Amino acid sequence: MKHQLQAVDGLRSRAAAMGLDLPPQAARDLIRFEELLRGEALPRGFVSASDAPRLLERHILDSLRAVRAVEPEDRSSVDLGSGAGLPGLVLALALPGLDVRLVEPMRRRAGFLELVVERLGIRNARVLVGRAEDLGRLVAAGAEPAADLCTARALGPLERCAALARPILRPGGRLVWFAGAGWSAGALPAGARVLVPGGLESGGPLVIMARQ
Numbered sequence: 001m002k003h004q005l006q007a008v009d010g011l012r013s014r015a016a017a018m019g020l021d022l023p024p025q026a027a028r029d030l031i032r033f034e035e036l037l038r039g040e041a042l043p044r045g046f047v048s049a050s051d052a053p054r055l056l057e058r059h060i061l062d063s064l065r066a067v068r069a070v071e072p073e074d075r076s077s078v079d080l081g082s083g084a085g086l087p088g089l090v091l092a093l094a095l096p097g098l099d100v101r102l103v104e105p106m107r108r109r110a111g112f113l114e115l116v117v118e119r120l121g122i123r124n125a126r127v128l129v130g131r132a133e134d135l136g137r138l139v140a141a142g143a144e145p146a147a148d149l150c151t152a153r154a155l156g157p158l159e160r161c162a163a164l165a166r167p168i169l170r171p172g173g174r175l176v177w178f179a180g181a182g183w184s185a186g187a188l189p190a191g192a193r194v195l196v197p198g199g200l201e202s203g204g205p206l207v208i209m210a211r212q
Contacts, residue, residue, distance in 0.1 A: 063087030136167030179204035
């Protein structure tokens with residue numbers, strides 16, 4: 001119990017250094033998510049074995065950076081190629097008022113996402129087994145609502161992720177793309193901006209790209 005309290009306090013302190021006020025319950029749930037990543041995702045290869053000693057820094061805290069990209073009026077987000085739920089499940093736990101859809105085409109990974117949603121009782125997240133293109137067609141047909149945000153982490157180049165996000169986003173909606181540590185801005189596409197949240201030694205910037 002004492003160890004868990006220390007872990008929760010430590011996570012909240014690290015989040016505060018990033019400019020985030022993380023509620024105690026969200027911090028507790030994120031620590032439990034880290035435990036599920038270690039116990040369930042690592043053995044299945046959904047998270048690299050080399051990340052085992054730094055799951056909190058490399059995945060939980062890194063994913064938390066996306067919270068700074070969420071505006072007060074945002075109500076829904078789609079995590080493209082969610083994998084182990086990074087950053088989608090982290091956003092859902094940190095922002096219980098945000099509806100998060102986790103899009104994952106691989107059944108085994110989707111099964112892990114469903115396990116986490118059930119174990120942690122996450123009411124504002126649901127798993128969609130399929131490709132981002134499938135969701136785009138559902139949005140176009142009116143079978144799924146358009147999203148305020150799409151997130152993409154370790155999914156592919158910015159241009160490809162923007163193309164996947166466009167049919168899913170409402171007009172004016174935004175893609176939040178996690179750039180690699182060695183990424184150089186160069187010539188940003190029209191409507192894009194760079195967000196560099198502080199408090200972490202590793203990780204590249206976030207690129208926020210609005211749908212025109």
